Amino acid sequence: MAQKYPVPPPDKFLALATTSVGCGPGGGTPMIARVALVDYRGQTVFSTYVLPTNQVTDYRTHTTGIQPADLQPGNAMPWKDVQDRVALLIRDKILVGHSLWQDLSVLGIPHPAVATRDVALYQPFRIALRFSPNSVIGLPTLMWQLMRRKVQEPHVCALETARATLDLYRSHATEWEGTISRGQWPSFLPPSTFSKCYL
Numbered sequence: 001m002a003q004k005y006p007v008p009p010p011d012k013f014l015a016l017a018t019t020s021v022g023c024g025p026g027g028g029t030p031m032i033a034r035v036a037l038v039d040y041r042g043q044t045v046f047s048t049y050v051l052p053t054n055q056v057t058d059y060r061t062h063t064t065g066i067q068p069a070d071l072q073p074g075n076a077m078p079w080k081d082v083q084d085r086v087a088l089l090i091r092d093k094i095l096v097g098h099s100l101w102q103d104l105s106v107l108g109i110p111h112p113a114v115a116t117r118d119v120a121l122y123q124p125f126r127i128a129l130r131f132s133p134n135s136v137i138g139l140p141t142l143m144w145q146l147m148r149r150k151v152q153e154p155h156v157c158a159l160e161t162a163r164a165t166l167d168l169y170r171s172h173a174t175e176w177e178g179t180i181s182r183g184q185w186p187s188f189l190p191p192s193t194f195s196k197c198y199l
Contacts, residue, residue, distance in 0.1 A: 004181060004182060005180060005181045006181065007177045007181050008094055010040035011039075012094050013039070013040045013093065013095075013096055013117075014037050014038070014039060014045060014094070014095060014096070015037070015038045015096040015097060015162040015166040015169075016035075016036070016086075016090065016095050016100065016103050016162060017098070017103060017161035017162035018032050018033075018034065018035045018036075018102070018103045019032075019034040019035075019066065019156055019158045020033055020060075020064075021052070021058060021059050021066060021071070022056070022057055022058035022060055023054040023056055023057055024057060025057070026057065026058070027056075027057040027058025030105075031052060031053065031056070031106065032079065033052070033056075033059075033066050033070070034047075034049050034070075034158045035047070035048060035050060035082060035103075035107065035158060036162045037089055037162065038159065038162045038166060042163045042166055046089055047158065048077045048082060049070050049071055049076035049077070050071070050076055050077060050079050051071060051072075051073065051076045051077065051078050052079075063156055064155060064156055065156070065157070082107075083108055083109060086107055094115045094116070094117060095115060096116075096117045096162075096166050097116070097162070098119050098139045098142075098161065098164075099136060100116050100118045100120075101118075101190040101191060101197045101198075110196065112198065112199045113190075113198040116198075117169050117187075119142060119165050120136050120137065121136075121188045121189070121190060123186050124186065125137065125142060125146065126188070128145075128146070129141070129145055133188060134188075139151060139152065139161060139165065140152050146168065147167065147171065149167075151164045
C-alpha cells in the first residue's frame with residue numbers, strides 16, 4: 001500500500017514517564033510525584049520531583065523509591081509549574097510511553113491520540129507475547145520478553161521508564177511508522193474511562 005503520511009523525523013519524538021504516590025484513604029488515589037521527558041537519543045529533556053497538591057498517605061516507597069524529603073520545597077517543583085513546562089515541551093511532539101493515559105491523567109494534560117506511540121497498546125507486542133487484546137502488558141515483561149532487559153528493579157524510576165519505552169519503540173519504529181504512513185493504526189485503543197486524556 002502506498003504511503004499516505006510522511007514518517008516523522010527523530011526530533012519530533014519525546015518519551016514521557018511519571019511516578020505517582022498515593023493520596024486519599026489508603027493511598028489509593030494516584031498523585032504525580034516525579035516526571036521525566038527524554039529525547040529520541042534518550043537524553044534528559046526535563047526531570048523533576050513534584051510538590052504534592054494533597055497530603056500524601058502512601059509514598060509507595062517499596063516500588064517508587066520516593067522518600068518524604070524528595071517531595072519538599074527545594075527538591076521538588078510546584079505542580080502547576082511542572083504542568084505548564086511539560087505542556088509546552090510536548091506541544092506538537094509525538095509522545096512515546098507505556099500506559100500514557102495514566103501519565104497524561106496525573107499531569108492533567110490532554111494530547112492528540114494520533115501523536116502517541118504507546119508500547120502498552122501496540123498490537124504486534126501483544127500478539128507476539130500471546131496476550132489477549134484487552135490485556136495491558138507491564139513494561140518489565142515487555143522489556144524482558146522483547147529486549148532481554150530488566151527494568152524497574154528495585155524501584156520504578158521515571159527516567160529509566162522513559163528511556164526503556166523509547167528503546168522498545170525504536171526497536172520497532174520502522175514497522176510502526178510504516179503502518180501509520182499507509183493510513184493504518186497499529187495500536188489498540190486506551191481505556192475509554194481515560195478518553196479525556198486525548199484530543
